[in-house]
Amino acid sequence: MIQLLPAALIGAAGYLAYKAVRKEMKRVGDEIREADRKANHIPTLERDPETGIYRPRDDGS
Numbered sequence: 938m939i940q941l942l943p944a945a946l947i948g949a950a951g952y953l954a955y956k957a958v959r960k961e962m963k964r965v966g967d968e969i970r971e972a973d974r975k976a977n978h979i980p981t982l983e984r985d986p987e988t989g990i991y992r993p994r995d996d997g998s
Contacts, residue, residue: 980993 982991983994984991
C-alpha cells in the first residue's frame with residue numbers, strides 16, 4: 938500500500954504537466970494562426986490611369 942502513494946503522486950504530476958503543455962500548445966497555435974492570418978492579407982491593386990502605377994485599393998478600412 939505504501940508504494941501506491943508515490944505512484945499516485947507521479948500520476949497526478951504527470952497529468953498536471955500534460956494539462957499545462959496542452960494549454961501552452963493551444964496558446965502558441967492561436968498566436969501562430971493570428972500572425973499567419975495577418976501576414977497573408979494581400980491588398981487588391983488598382984491601376985492609376987494617369988500614371989500607370991499600381992497602388993493598393995483604398996477600401997475605406
